[in-house]
Amino acid sequence: MLDFSLSAENIAWKEKIKLFVREDIVKHPHLDNHGSFPRELYQKAFELGIITCMIPTEYGGQGKTLLESALAAEECAYGDLGFTTSAFLMRLSIAPLLYYGTEEQKQKWIKPLTESLKFASFCFTEPEGSTNLGSRPASTIAIETEDAYIINGTKWTISNASVASLYLVFARIEGENSGLTCFVIPREAEGLSVSAPYKKMGQRAADTAEVKFENVKIPKDNKIGRQGEGAQIALTSLRHSRVGIGAMALGVAQRARDLAKKHCHERLNGEGKPIIYEQDIKFRFAEIEAKIEMLRSFVYRGIWEMDNGKKATFFSSSVKLLGAQIANEVVQECLDLHGGKGYLEESLIEKLVRDTMLLRIYEGTEAVQKLLIADSAIRLPRELRS
Numbered sequence: 001m002l003d004f005s006l007s008a009e010n011i012a013w014k015e016k017i018k019l020f021v022r023e024d025i026v027k028h029p030h031l032d033n034h035g036s037f038p039r040e041l042y043q044k045a046f047e048l049g050i051i052t053c054m055i056p057t058e059y060g061g062q063g064k065t066l067l068e069s070a071l072a073a074e075e076c077a078y079g080d081l082g083f084t085t086s087a088f089l090m091r092l093s094i095a096p097l098l099y100y101g102t103e104e105q106k107q108k109w110i111k112p113l114t115e116s117l118k119f120a121s122f123c124f125t126e127p128e129g130s131t132n133l134g135s136r137p138a139s140t141i142a143i144e145t146e147d148a149y150i151i152n153g154t155k156w157t158i159s160n161a162s163v164a165s166l167y168l169v170f171a172r173i174e175g176e177n178s179g180l181t182c183f184v185i186p187r188e189a190e191g192l193s194v195s196a197p198y199k200k201m202g203q204r205a206a207d208t209a210e211v212k213f214e215n216v217k218i219p220k221d222n223k224i225g226r227q228g229e230g231a232q233i234a235l236t237s238l239r240h241s242r243v244g245i246g247a248m249a250l251g252v253a254q255r256a257r258d259l260a261k262k263h264c265h266e267r268l269n270g271e272g273k274p275i276i277y278e279q280d281i282k283f284r285f286a287e288i289e290a291k292i293e294m295l296r297s298f299v300y301r302g303i304w305e306m307d308n309g310k311k312a313t314f315f316s317s318s319v320k321l322l323g324a325q326i327a328n329e330v331v332q333e334c335l336d337l338h339g340g341k342g343y344l345e346e347s348l349i350e351k352l353v354r355d356t357m358l359l360r361i362y363e364g365t366e367a368v369q370k371l372l373i374a375d376s377a378i379r380l381p382r383e384l385r386s
């Protein structure tokens with residue numbers, strides 16, 4: 001039987017995060033300032049178990065399920081998308097270790113991330129691009145010596161790069177035509193440097209910077225998975241994370257709806273009545289609400305498929321694609337419902353529009369999601385094959 005209800009435990013966890021978000025995030029517009037990395041908020045998020053929520057308990061994490069992580073991401077995204085991006089990045093950045101690392105590697109690299117507030121980065125994108133990195137030779141190169149790998153190259157637009165203590169890096173082995181290989185590199189490795197954080201259009205509470213590797217020597221034990229297995233490792237890691245972007249889309253869409261609702265209750269028509277009672281405005285809210293609830297159902301279905309289904313890639317990419325599209329439609333409609341006020345910097349809704357655009361770009365653009373979805377979408381059913 002289908003059941004969309006949340007357990008008492010799920011509800012309690014969601015409520016705990018909601019309280020934190022309403023008290024500590026919603027009231028803080030300074031999160032939109034350039035260069036603001038609100039460390040005290042991340043510290044609180046760590047203490048509440050948000051940052052390490054997806055790390056299994058045997059490595060010191062909270063051992064939350066994908067659904068619980070999504071519920072928390074939805075609540076945090078209601079507060080601030082940039083904060084949510086940085087706070088939930090652990091889900092993606094340690095995935096290579098969780099799914100492909102040896103027990104020894106997990107103990108060595110994951111456990112310290114749970115002992116105090118720490119960050120890890122997922123370094124895939126290069127200045128030459130990310131979309132085609134699976135099919136073109138990577139410019140980040142690992143030279144294999146007798147006892148080590150020497151890494152050279154640059155990874156750019158990397159979330160949490162300037163605050164990370166650990167980097168999961170995808171590189172090509174020099175002289176091999178074996179695609180990507182994944183490595184774990186600690187911050188203190190000699191030759192590793194990080195740029196100043198970028199000034200971004202939105203999501204300014206998230207840290208994003210460039211990481212440079214200049215003759216960075218790492219032991220052979222720092223290789224994750226098999227040589228040439230990097231593309232598969234990245235795909236698996238992103239698959240688990242992308243469904244979370246749907247949850248973030250759900251959170252930001254609800255914040256935009258609430259802001260627009262407040263504005264339309266306060267704005268009066270010619271007869272002195274709130275414009276929210278105009279039929280056109282009511283219909284627009286009806287559509288917004290329907291889209292939000294459709295997205296909620298799809299996010300839950302996507303999570304269920306990740307846990308139980310066979311079409312995990314199809315569902316995670318579909319949730320990411322449609323979640324980002326729906327959230328962008330909703331926040332833009334909500335800006336429109338604010339009239340001219342929505343276009344002013346002083347209104348929060350313009351920030352939400354800027355923040356939400358990134359949902360379409362990072363962890364793979366729409367083109368990437370469509371390529372992943374298309375594989376199964378164009379398959380001809382057996383009964384139609386001639």
Ligand SMILES: Cc1cc2nc3c(=O)[nH]c(=O)nc-3n(C[C@H](O)[C@H](O)[C@H](O)COP(=O)(O)OP(=O)(O)OC[C@H]3O[C@@H](n4cnc5c(N)ncnc54)[C@H](O)[C@@H]3O)c2cc1C
Pocket residue numbers: 121122123124125128129130131132156157158159160200208358361362363364365366367368
């Ligand atoms: C704030 C921020 C944070 C980020 N965090 C991280 C991070 O933590 N780790 C990380 O590795 N990356 C990160 N990224 C990078 C992000 O994932 C990439 O920017 C994104 O995947 C798009 O890749 P690209 O910028 O290289 O675009 P490109 O690959 O240059 O693509 C440009 C455009 O062309 C289209 N395109 C390119 N190739 C094709 C094709 N073959 N077919 C059809 N269309 C195509 C794309 O869809 C896109 O619209 C971040 C980016 C930003 C802005």
